[in-house]
Structures are given as C-alpha cells and as structure tokens.
Amino acid sequence: xxxxxxxxxxxxxxxxxxxxxxxxxxxxxxxxxxxxxxxxxxxxxxxxxxxxxxxxxxxxxxxxxxxxxxxxxxxxxxxxxxxxxxxxxxxxxxxxxxxxxxxxxxxxxxxxxxxxxxxxxxxxxxxxxxxxxxxxxxxxxxxxxxxxxxxxxxxxxxxxxxxxxxxxxxxxxxxxxxxxxxxxxxxxxxxxxxxxxxxxxxxxxxxxxxxxxxxxxxxxxxxxxxxxxxxxxxxxxxxxxxxxxxxxxxxxxxxxxxxxxxxxxxxxxxxxxxxxxxxxxxxxxxxxxxxxxxxxxxxxxxxxxxxxxxxxxxxxxxxxxxxxxxxxxxxxxxxxxxxxxxxxxxxxxxxxxxxxxxxxxxxxxxxxxxxxxxxxxxx
Amino acid sequence: xxxxxxxxxxxxxxxxxxxxxxxxxxxxxxxxxxxxxxxxxxxxxxxxxxxxxxxxxxxxxxxxxxxxxxxxxxxxxxxxxxxxxxxxxxxxxxxxxxxxxxxxxxxxxxxxxxxxxxxxxxxxxxxxxxxxxxxxxxxxxxxxxxxxxxxxxxxxxxxxxxxxxxxxxxxxxxxxxxxxxxxxxxxxxxxxxxxxxxxxxxxxxxxxxxxxxxxxxxxxxxxxxxxxxxxxxxxxxxxxxxxxxxxxxxxxxxxxxxxxxxxxxxxxxxxxxxxxxxxxxxxxxxxxxxxxxxxxxxxxxxxxxxxxxxxxxxxxxxxxxxxxxxxxxxxxxxxxxxxxxxxxxxxxxxxxxxxxxxxxxxxxxxxxxxxxxxxxxxxxxxxxxxxxxxxxxxxxxxxxxxxxxxxxxxxxxxxxxxxxxxxxxxxxxxxxxxxxxxxxxxxxxxxxxxxxxxxxxxxxxxxxxxxxxxxxxxxxxxxxxxxxxxxxxxxxxxxxxxxxxxxxxxxxxxx
Ligand SMILES: Nc1ncnc2c1ncn2[C@@H]1O[C@H](COP(=O)(O)OP(=O)(O)O)[C@@H](O)[C@H]1O
Ligand SMILES: [Mg+2]
Numbered sequence: 001x002x003x004x005x006x007x008x009x010x011x012x013x014x015x016x017x018x019x020x021x022x023x024x025x026x027x028x029x030x031x032x033x034x035x036x037x038x039x040x041x042x043x044x045x046x047x048x049x050x051x052x053x054x055x056x057x058x059x060x061x062x063x064x065x066x067x068x069x070x071x072x073x074x075x076x077x078x079x080x081x082x083x084x085x086x087x088x089x090x091x092x093x094x095x096x097x098x099x100x101x102x103x104x105x106x107x108x109x110x111x112x113x114x115x116x117x118x119x120x121x122x123x124x125x126x127x128x129x130x131x132x133x134x135x136x137x138x139x140x141x142x143x144x145x146x147x148x149x150x151x152x153x154x155x156x157x158x159x160x161x162x163x164x165x166x167x168x169x170x171x172x173x174x175x176x177x178x179x180x181x182x183x184x185x186x187x188x189x190x191x192x193x194x195x196x197x198x199x200x201x202x203x204x205x206x207x208x209x210x211x212x213x214x215x216x217x218x219x220x221x222x223x224x225x226x227x228x229x230x231x232x233x234x235x236x237x238x239x240x241x242x243x244x245x246x247x248x249x250x251x252x253x254x255x256x257x258x259x260x261x262x263x264x265x266x267x268x269x270x271x272x273x274x275x276x277x278x279x280x281x282x283x284x285x286x287x288x289x290x291x292x293x294x295x296x297x298x299x300x301x302x303x304x305x306x307x308x309x310x311x312x313x314x315x316x317x318x319x320x321x322x323x324x325x326x327x328x329x330x331x332x333x334x335x336x337x338x339x340x341x342x343x344x345x346x347x348x349x350x351x352x353x354x355x356x357x358x359x360x361x362x363x364x365x366x367x368x369x370x371x372x373x374x375x376x377x378x379x
Numbered sequence: 380x381x382x383x384x385x386x387x388x389x390x391x392x393x394x395x396x397x398x399x400x401x402x403x404x405x406x407x408x409x410x411x412x413x414x415x416x417x418x419x420x421x422x423x424x425x426x427x428x429x430x431x432x433x434x435x436x437x438x439x440x441x442x443x444x445x446x447x448x449x450x451x452x453x454x455x456x457x458x459x460x461x462x463x464x465x466x467x468x469x470x471x472x473x474x475x476x477x478x479x480x481x482x483x484x485x486x487x488x489x490x491x492x493x494x495x496x497x498x499x500x501x502x503x504x505x506x507x508x509x510x511x512x513x514x515x516x517x518x519x520x521x522x523x524x525x526x527x528x529x530x531x532x533x534x535x536x537x538x539x540x541x542x543x544x545x546x547x548x549x550x551x552x553x554x555x556x557x558x559x560x561x562x563x564x565x566x567x568x569x570x571x572x573x574x575x576x577x578x579x580x581x582x583x584x585x586x587x588x589x590x591x592x593x594x595x596x597x598x599x600x601x602x603x604x605x606x607x608x609x610x611x612x613x614x615x616x617x618x619x620x621x622x623x624x625x626x627x628x629x630x631x632x633x634x635x636x637x638x639x640x641x642x643x644x645x646x647x648x649x650x651x652x653x654x655x656x657x658x659x660x661x662x663x664x665x666x667x668x669x670x671x672x673x674x675x676x677x678x679x680x681x682x683x684x685x686x687x688x689x690x691x692x693x694x695x696x697x698x699x700x701x702x703x704x705x706x707x708x709x710x711x712x713x714x715x716x717x718x719x720x721x722x723x724x725x726x727x728x729x730x731x732x733x734x735x736x737x738x739x740x741x742x743x744x745x746x747x748x749x750x751x752x753x754x755x756x757x758x759x760x761x762x763x764x765x766x767x768x769x770x771x772x773x774x775x776x777x778x779x780x781x782x783x784x785x786x787x788x789x790x791x792x793x794x795x796x797x798x799x800x801x802x803x804x805x806x807x808x809x810x811x812x813x814x815x816x817x818x819x820x821x822x823x824x825x826x827x828x829x830x831x832x833x834x835x836x837x838x839x840x841x842x843x844x845x846x847x848x849x850x851x852x853x854x855x856x857x858x859x860x861x862x863x864x865x866x867x868x869x870x871x872x873x874x875x876x877x878x879x880x881x882x883x884x885x886x887x888x889x890x
C-alpha cells in the first residue's frame with residue numbers, strides 16, 4: 001500500500017536572499033489569484049494585471065505609489081526597535097495622530113494672527129510632531145517598566161484617546177474648528193484669494209498654508225518628506241546595528257533574564273526606544289498632515305497608517321531598510337486599488353479584497369520561509 | 380517475536396550525520412545492541428551521543444549508513460516508526476507538559492486512549508507498570524509537583540506504556556541526586572532481567588562502569604571503541620573519552636597568607652525566594668582575597684538566592700552586603716559589575732548566554748559599555764570588539780568555527796568556557812560561581828576547576844556553590860554549609876570530613 005505523509009519541518013538555515021525572493025513570488029502569486037477574483041464580479045483579470053503592470057512601470061503611477069507609502073515608512077520604522085526588544089507597541093496610530101496635532105499648533109497660531117518667519121514653520125512643525133508622538137509613546141513604556149502593565153492593551157487604548165482628542169479639537173464648536181472666530185479674519189482673506197467666500201465650518205481645522213507644506217523633490221511629484229523618511233531609516237539602521245542601544249535591544253529581545261544579569265536597565269532602555277518610536281510615528285503624522293491631508297480632521301484615521309505599519313514592519317522582518325521598500329509596495333497596492341476603482345468601476349470593497357488577498361499570500365509566503373513541507377513515503 | 384538472548388536487536392552500520400554548518404556529529408559510527416544488555420554510550424559533551432540515538436529514534440535522518448532492528452533493515456522517518464519497532468527514548472531534556480497529570484502525559488498522542496472513558500484503564504495499566512518496576516508514582520499527580528527523578532520515571536513509563544523493549548536513556552542521571560540514581564539503576568537492572576535492551580548514555584565514568592554490560596566510547600563524532608567494564612579501568616576509559624590523560628585530582632597550592640581585609644562581607648542577610656518565602660535566613664560570612672569559600676548544601680537550600688542577592692539580582696529583606704568596603708546591599712547588577720565582580724550563573728542557557736546571538740555578541744555582554752569596545756560613548760567599535768572576542772575565544776579554547784556563529788551551536792562545555800571567558804575578563808576581584816560544573820563532562824569539569832584555582836592563586840576571592848562534595852573538598856579553602864536557608868557553620872577544609880559536612884547539610888550538626 002502506498003503510504004504518503006505530509007510533514008512540516010522548520011527550516012534550520014535560511015538563505016539570506018530567500019526572504020526577498022519568497023516575498024516577491026508570493027506577491028506575484030497574490031496578484032495573479034487576485035485577478036481571478038475580478039472575474040467573479042465580471043471584470044477581465046487581464047485588465048487588472050495591466051493596471052498592476054502599469055503601476056509598477058509608469059513613472060507617474062510609481063511616484064504616486066511612493067507618495068502614498070511615505071507615512072507607512074515612518075510608522076513601520078517606528079516599530080523596528082520596540083519589536084526587536086519584544087515590546088509590542090501597537091500604538092503607532094495614536095502617536096501618528098499626536099504628531100499631526102503637534103504639527104498643527106504653529107498653523108493654528110498662524111491663523112489666529114501670530115507670525116513667525118516662514119522658514120521656521122516646517123522645522124517647528126516637525127519638532128512639535130516628534131515631541132508629541134514621543135511623549136505619547138512614553139505612557140505605555142512607563143506603565144510596563146514600572147508596573148508591568150501589558151503594553152499591547154495600553155498602547156491600543158492610547159490610540160482611541162488620541163483620536164478623541166482630535167474629535168474634540170476639530171468638531172464644530174471645538175477650539176481648532178475652522179469656524180472658530182479667532183481664525184476668521186486671516187483665514188477668510190486666504191479663502192477669498194482661492195475664490196471661496198465663506199468658511200463652511202466642517203469638522204476640521206483650517207488648511208495648512210502653502211509655505212508650511214514640504215516642497216516636492218524637483219523633477220518629481222514626490223514630497224521631500226521622502227528624504228526625511230530615508231534619513232530616518234538610515235538612522236534606525238545605525239542605532240540598531242552600530243550602537244550600545246541596538247545591542248541592548250537585541251539582548252533584551254533575546255532573553256530578559258540575561259539582560260537583567262548583564263545589568264541592562266530596562267526602564268531606561270524602553271523609555272529611549274519608545275520615545276524614538278513615538279518620534280518616528282509622530283513625524284509620519286506631520287508628513288501626512290502637511291503634504292497630503294492639509295487639514296487636521298478625524299479622517300486622518302481612515303487609512304490606518306499606524307496599523308499598516310505593523311504589517312509592513314513585520315513583512316520587512318524588522319529591517320529598517322526593507323521597511324522603505326515594503327511601505328512603497330503598500331503604497332502601490334493602494335494606488336492599484338484607486339486605479340481599479342476608477343477604470344474598472346469596481347466597488348471599494350472589491351479592491352480591498354484584492355489587496356487583502358495579496359497580503360494573505362505574503363503571510364503564507366512567510367510561513368514557507370520558516371517551514372518546509374515534505375512528502376514522506378512509507379509508514 | 381521471540382529473539383533469543385544475545386541476539387542483536389539493533390545494528391547501526393556506518394552512520395554518518397553532518398549538520399548544517401559542517402559539524403560532523405557522527406562519523407561512520409557502527410553500534411550494536413544485544414537483547415537483555417545495558418549498553419553504555421560514553422563521551423564528552425558534543426561527542427555525538429544524542430545525535431546517534433536521535434537517528435535511531437527517527438528524529439534525524441542519517442546522511443548515510445544502515446539501520447537494522449531485530450534483524451530487519453529499516454528506514455525511520457519519524458519517532459512513530461521507531462515506536463512501532465518497540466524503541467523508546469527518554470530525552471535528555473524532558474518533554475512533559477507540566478500542568479498535566481502523569482496519566483495525561485503518558486497517553487498524550489495515543490489515539491486509543493484519547494477519550495476520558497479510557498483514562499481509568501490507562502491509570503490501571505500505569506499502576507501495574509509502576510508496581511512491576513518499582514516506581515513510586517501517583518498517576519494523578521501533576522508533573523510540576525514531581526521531582527526530577529520522578530519525572531524521569533514518567534518518561535520511562537511513557538516508553539514502556541508504548542511497549543518499548545529497546546529503551547534509550549539520554550544522560551538520565553545529570554538531573555538526579557545520588558539516591559535517585561541508585562534507585563534508577565535498580566529499575567534498569569529489573570528491566571534488563573525482563574529481557575529489555577537498554578542504551579544508557581552518560582559522560583560519567585563511574586556510572587558507566589557500574590551499570591553497563593558493554594561501553595562504547597565516542598569522541599568528536601568518532602567511535603573510539605567498545606569495551607567491557609571488567610577489562611578497563613576508569614583511567615583507561617577517561618583516556619579513550621578525552622583523548623589524553625585526565626587528572627582526577629587537581630593539585631591545589633597552599634593558600635597564601637590571609638589578607639586582613641575581606642573582599643566580601645555578608646552580614647545577617649535574609650533573602651526571599653520567588654515564591655515569597657524566606658530562602659536565606661540571617662546568613663553571615665566573609666571571603667578574603669586568594670581564597671575559595673565553598674558553599675555546600677543540597678540544591679535548593681537557598682544558595683541560589685544568596686548568590687543572586689550578592690550579584691544585585693535580588694533585593695535582600697534584611698542585612699548587609701559589603702564588597703571592597705562599599706555597602707552594596709541594594710546596588711544594581713551593573714553597580715556590582717563595576718566593582719569588578721564576576722558572576723557565573725546557574726542557568727547557562729537563559730541567563731548566562733544569548734543562544735541565538737553570535738559568540739562575539741555573547742562575549743561582550745556586560746563589557747559592552749567599556750572602552751575601547753565603545754567609542755564616542757555609544758558607538759560599537761567593531762574592530763576592537765572582534766579583536767576582543769577572538770582573543771577570548773583563543774585564550775579559553777572555545778571550539779567553534781568563528782565568532783559569528785550563534786551560541787546555541789556550542790556544546791555544554793564550550794558554552795561554559797564562553798561564560799568563563801566573558802566573566803573572567805578584566806581580572807575580577809570577586810567571583811561568584813554557581814554550580815559551575817553541573818552537567819559538564821570530565822574534560823570540561825577539569826578545565827573549569829583549574830581555571831577557578833588559577834583565579835584564586837591570582838588573588839581573587841571566590842564563592843563557589845556546588846552540590847558535589849568532591850568538588851567542594853577539592854577546591855575550597857573553607858567550607859560553609861547551608862541547610863534550609865541557614866548557615867550551619869564554616870569549617871576550614873583541612874579540618875573537615877565528608878561525614879561531618881554531610882551531617883551539616885542534612886541539618887543534623889552545627890559548628
Ligand atoms: N540540530 C543541530 N544543528 C547543528 N549542530 C548540531 C545539532 N545538534 C547537535 N549538533 C552538533 O553536533 C555535535 C554533537 O552533538 P550531540 O549529539 O548533541 O552530542 P552529545 O549528545 O554527545 O553531547 C555537537 O558539536 C553539536 O554542536
Ligand atoms: Mg547529548
């Protein structure tokens with residue numbers, strides 16, 4: 001009797017090139033199967049493949065993808081160090097909001113009639129965003145270090161609190177709502193120049209004025225925030241692989257007992273790491289606010305950049321440089337979704353299902369990276 | 380299936396196994412097991428003993444070689460295949476589920492006992508087995524309630540329950556007390572009389588000579604030979620195993636004149652255990668430069684907590700700790716380290732090393748904030764780090780292809796060398812060594828002891844916690860005996876007898 005068993009084995013040695021290769025193959029497989037999904041709703045998969053191909057080859061769409069990926073670079077990068085020390089910060093979303101709030105402060109002051117030299121706005125916004133995000137991230141860090149409170153719960157809760165703060169600030173009647181009389185004089189004048197004659201009073205702040213938006217990189221359509229993102233990933237890479245902090249992060253992630261034995265001060269380390277993490281997520285909020293959203297509204301929560309960062313960081317295997325590419329890939333998927341909705345006239349849900357399928361394949365690919373399936377003959 | 384006595388039940392022929400990374404764990408090993416014999420597999424850590432039996436148990440596939448069980452050529456793809464052939468393995472590290480009961484652990488994975496209805500039946504069978512072989516175990520006890528010796532019995536019963544008549548025991552005695560070992564030997568003899576065949580793995584010469592009918596010695600993946608205990612001496616076996624002469628007695632120089640100022644003073648110290656009970660009760664002693672203070676006691680008498688308190692890993696509830704004149708009762712581990720104190724922890728794997736990190740990352744642990752390993756306060760200086768790690772690796776003869784392999788690839792003895800290499804960096808003034816030779820083979824044990832004596836002669840003060848009286852007597856200048864958290868007294872080794880120390884360890888004598 002032929003007796004065949006299927007056996008799953010953990011791979012002992014993983015080739016350095018394998019992760020990238022498997023990820024690419026899984027993405028391709030996901031796209032192929034995703035195309036078939038479209039036949040269910042009566043669209044041609046070929047058209048879907050054409051859109052995918054177009055997105056990755058047409059410079060315009062590629063730049064769009066990069067632009068969409070920038071905030072995710074920040075939110076995924078923010079998780080490299082905490083996750084490596086087994087501190088499961090899922091509060092990137094809230095730190096991102098807080099960053100946007102911080103960045104909004106100089107703008108709010110500007111519309112209320114206070115002036116600063118123009119060149120100071122962007123640096124000041126970035127600084128405040130970093131500070132707000134960083135401080136926000138300290139809360140779960142300190143709760144864990146001092147009282148061993150589970151960081152997953154606290155950091156998640158902090159996300160909801162941060163969003164509530166935005167709601168409070170920008171809802172009609174709120175202190176930062178665009179219809180606040182304090183903004184009226186200057187903001188109305190500005191709107192008139194754009195051909196608008198009233199302040200509608202929607203939920204949201206006044207707009208970020210042009211001088212406070214990061215310039216695009218000359219010759220492209222990409223925000224110069226990309227440069228900041230790339231610099232940030234180099235800095236994180238450096239911290240992780242070349243400094244005492246990175247080394248200690250590694251040690252804590254490997255064994256808490258050994259780290260205590262080695263005299264590593266957990267409280268100090270987690271404080272530093274989480275502050276850095278919050279700074280990065282906060283900068284993501286600043287970038288999103290100043291180059292894409294252009295006004296602080298609760299819609300900042302819609303794309304879920306903080307949560308996307310968790311998946312991206314994980315797919316990048318917590319490698320700061322890989323975070324850039326994975327995030328841009330995420331941006332490309334979003335871009336593909338938009339294009340498909342537009343040209344194939346499919347609903348938002350179908351395009352989300354398409355993206356979800358690709359993620360599913362990436363997750364499966366990760367499994368095959370770590371395990372291998374063997375068919376064993378004989379009983 | 381009746382195999383006459385003296386029939387070969389297992390024959391492993393020309394087994395070769397190479398691990399990724401190039402270690403040849405088994406290099407053309409031929410091994411046979413006869414019915415009704417106890418066949419010892421003797422070798423130092425890393426000799427390839429576990430690998431060989433894992434192949435027989437279907438856990439690893441050999442690169443080449445043939446396996447015959449009860450006269451038939453077999454291919455073993457998984458333990459299931461081995462179990463079907465009547466092979467049982469008691470692994471070196473037990474694989475029992477701690478929160479489950481003995482029965483539950485024994486029937487785990489057996490389809491025919493998967494229902495509650497049949498637990499009774501299983502219990503009955505376990506009781507019967509226990510009676511037959513003289514195990515004293517309640518089938519309903521939870522694993523965590525059992526001692527190491529009892530857990531071992533559970534593992535053995537697990538194999539017997541599956542009708543094993545070929546039993547493999549991988550270093551069964553490392554976790555046992557001398558009494559438990561004796562008990563185990565009785566059980567093994569009974570099983571042998573029953574006609575069962577046993578592979579007994581050990582690195583302890585005395586044990587091999589006591590219990591085995593034949594002994595096969597492995598060294599560095601090669602088979603050195605198979606001998607019978609009546610034809611060899613302990614010295615012969617040691618030579619086969621280590622490949623050179625081994626000193627069973629290390630000569631110790633006389634202690635130099637006692638310095639007047641102690642390095643370490645412990646005063647009326649009380650420390651709690653993890654469970655919150657008093658583990659160390661009002662203990663006082665001093666240790667001087669150039670001496671080894673041995674702390675003798677049954678494992679778990681409070682010596683681990685005492686050492687952790689001195690190292691700053693556990694805050695005392697009462698008393699004082701003074702190192703080099705400084706009150707460090709509540710100091711952090713880092714402050715203690717900065718007073719040039721080395722700590723060789725009991726748990727080598729989780730506390731003493733970082734298994735998945737590389738050798739260099741392991742070797743710089745604790746020193747990683749020091750110049751010249753660090754420049755500009757926080758930047759790792761790789762040139763110096765690699766030089767440092769290479770030098771440690773060379774000095775302490777750590778066997779590994781390079782400093783970039785993970786620490787988990789090291790054998791037990793090599794891992795302890797790595798920890799020593801790291802801890803003895805910078806000529807420590809005080810060395811705290813907790814069970815430094817536990818689980819190590821002869822060669823590695825000898826090495827560790829020699830290193831400790833060398834450090835003592837250099838002038839370091841050493842506190843040595845050990846459960847082996849042999850070791851305590853060989854190395855210590857004075858012996859402190861701890862019983863149930865209390866110090867029963869401190870005796871100069873020259874005036875101590877084994878009987879007396881034994882009585883103190885049992886709490887029957889105070890001095
Ligand atoms: N899974 C593994 N992967 C790589 N090397 C291994 C593995 N298991 C054992 N080794 C190596 O093989 C050699 C023999 O190990 P082992 O059989 O465990 O020895 P022993 O049981 O005699 O102490 C050692 O050098 C060990 O480091
Ligand atoms: Mg072994």
